[in-house]
Amino acid sequence: MPVHNNSSHPLDYPIWTALTTTHQALAEGDARARRYPTEITPFAATADMSPESFAALRALMSPQDIAVLFTPDAVQPPAEFKVVLADTGEQMIAGAPVEAPTNGVDIVTLGVDDVPAMIELTALTKPGPFYARTHELGTFLGIRVDGQLVAMIGERMKPAHYTEITAVCVHPSLRGRGYGQMLLSAISRQIVSRGEIPFLHVFTNNHSAIALYRRQGMEIRRRLHVTVLKKEE
Known part of the structure; x- marks a missing residue:
């Protein structure tokens, strides 16, 4: 399955990198989507932008949950998601x-x-x-x-x-x-x-x-x- 390019900088996908390295023990999810426990932070990440990865993320969430993603490119999620905020930040x-x-x-x-x-x-x-x-x-x-x-x-x-x-x-x-x-x-x-x-x-x-x-x-x-x-x- 496609995963973030291994040649990219660790901070290009900081949430995914954290949840697959130092904070791996905290991660909820699998190879398609991961997130922190909701009582810690709403940060989440997908392995790529495929419908399968977004489906895996959706399966982790309750109706009350939000998922905060940090990505190099704009996110265009499937219709099963509502975009609450789309902004940019400086790293x-x-x-x-x-x-x-x-x-x-x-x-x-x-x-x-x-x-x-x-x-x-x-x-x-x-x-x-x-x-x-x-x-x-x-x-x-x-x-x-x-x-x-x-x-x-x-x-x-x-x-x-x-x-x-x-x-x-x-x-x-x-x-x-x-x-x-x-x-x-x-x-x-x-x-x-x-x-x-x-x-x-x-x-x-x-x-x-x-x-x-x-x-x-x-x-x-x-x-x-x-x-x-x-x-x-």
């Missing part, structure tokens, strides 16, 4: 991490006890999907002010020797203090220390975030299509 990759002074700010590692606060912050700032078990994908770091979680960042997909940075968010009332830059620097250093390469995804029209990531030494690698699908009723 950015890091060089050497840029040092960002913390100026006495404590950066803490977040865990399962912090999940309610993490969900509350991501619901407010909307950096992307964050669910009850998303934190299981990797390290998450945060900053608290007066006991309240006001900024966070974490790791999500791990395609081969790359690690995706995710959930970059700061409470709206506390922006401009450099918290995002501090957290980007901290998480990037941790990733690089393990011999991995940091990367992330950002919607093409999010110019302020792209500027922030560039200040951290990240550059756009390529543009991907972001497609959100539901089963057509």
Whole structure:
């Protein structure tokens, strides 16, 4: 069966690569379609764009589920799917991490006890999907002010020797203090220390975030299509 070209870059199909390498143990599905458990993230991927692969993806989904796909080319799914979102995102990759002074700010590692606060912050700032078990994908770091979680960042997909940075968010009332830059620097250093390469995804029209990531030494690698699908009723 056709599968993504083995000569392509691991990040050209980041979800498929992650679910067939480092996160293979988490994958639901088979050789045609795979996804993460829905309580972790709605990310999914197909081996190709054939009707058979989309049928395999549909078989994994309940009527309430969404499937988020990252692909080099635009997705044209069969009529059995409804396209909820079709947009583009920039895939950015890091060089050497840029040092960002913390100026006495404590950066803490977040865990399962912090999940309610993490969900509350991501619901407010909307950096992307964050669910009850998303934190299981990797390290998450945060900053608290007066006991309240006001900024966070974490790791999500791990395609081969790359690690995706995710959930970059700061409470709206506390922006401009450099918290995002501090957290980007901290998480990037941790990733690089393990011999991995940091990367992330950002919607093409999010110019302020792209500027922030560039200040951290990240550059756009390529543009991907972001497609959100539901089963057509």
